[in-house]
Amino acid sequence: MPMTRDDIFAKVSDRLQDALGVDEDEVTPEATLTGDLGAESIDFLDIVFRLEKAFGIKIPRGELFPESLTAADSNFVQDGVVTEQGLAELRTKMPHADIDSFADDPKVENIPELFTVNMIVNFLDARVNA
């Protein structure tokens, strides 16, 4: 039986509260993991482990939280802004993220804003209901 997005969100919220020590009302779909919820680099590994256990799946390295997104090719960034080529790479690497909104102001410094609670829910929705 497929899981609803509400079911997925509730499970994700519980795990983020455990991993990041945040309150339930802080975990909104739009909340960014680093900016709003205070996640640091090692927390991403903690979150992946908790999600794997909660949903009974394996999440390969870099699939949910890709690393060094724009460093792979010097054409991906120009003057601190992600290029069209870079945006295409982001769409390939992060189909679960809202790249369209990011494309409105594609500064490199805005990349962490792609990592939202909703992004995790999108990823899991695609995985568990495939």
Added chain:
Amino acid sequence: MRWIWIDRFTELVRGERAVAIKCISRAEDHLQDHFDGDPQLPASLMIEGMAQTAGILLGHANDFEHLVILAKIPKVSFHRVAYPGDVLRYEAIVQTLGEQGGTCTIEATLDNGPEAGAAVAEAEILFAHLDPDDPDYKGADQRNFVFTSNLLQVMD
């Protein structure tokens, strides 16, 4: 002073669970100052013992191919103080184990005396793997590693 905070492994089930014991001696240097006239095992060193137990368990699961580093302690609580003469039993259970690291829960209980079995502390610890081809490997501080060849002697 050697950075070894467990004395012996008593049980090991590969990739699942491990038990180690720590005998607290009045002769340990740090107990002369923690505290003067009222020696107690510092909570931080109890965590270190729990981490060494769990770290060896995780390292053993991968044939010690990775360096295992204590990365995060999401939960820890202490229920009683541990004194010289106490024997602590650390039981670590693997919760998750993957390419990048693993998570264990660890319970510390008193293993001797009239109150044997009493809960002393419990923790959840996240470990990260560091491999020789990782750019951070050379800059890693050996003191941060959960186990070294010296520590593995407790498994002899």
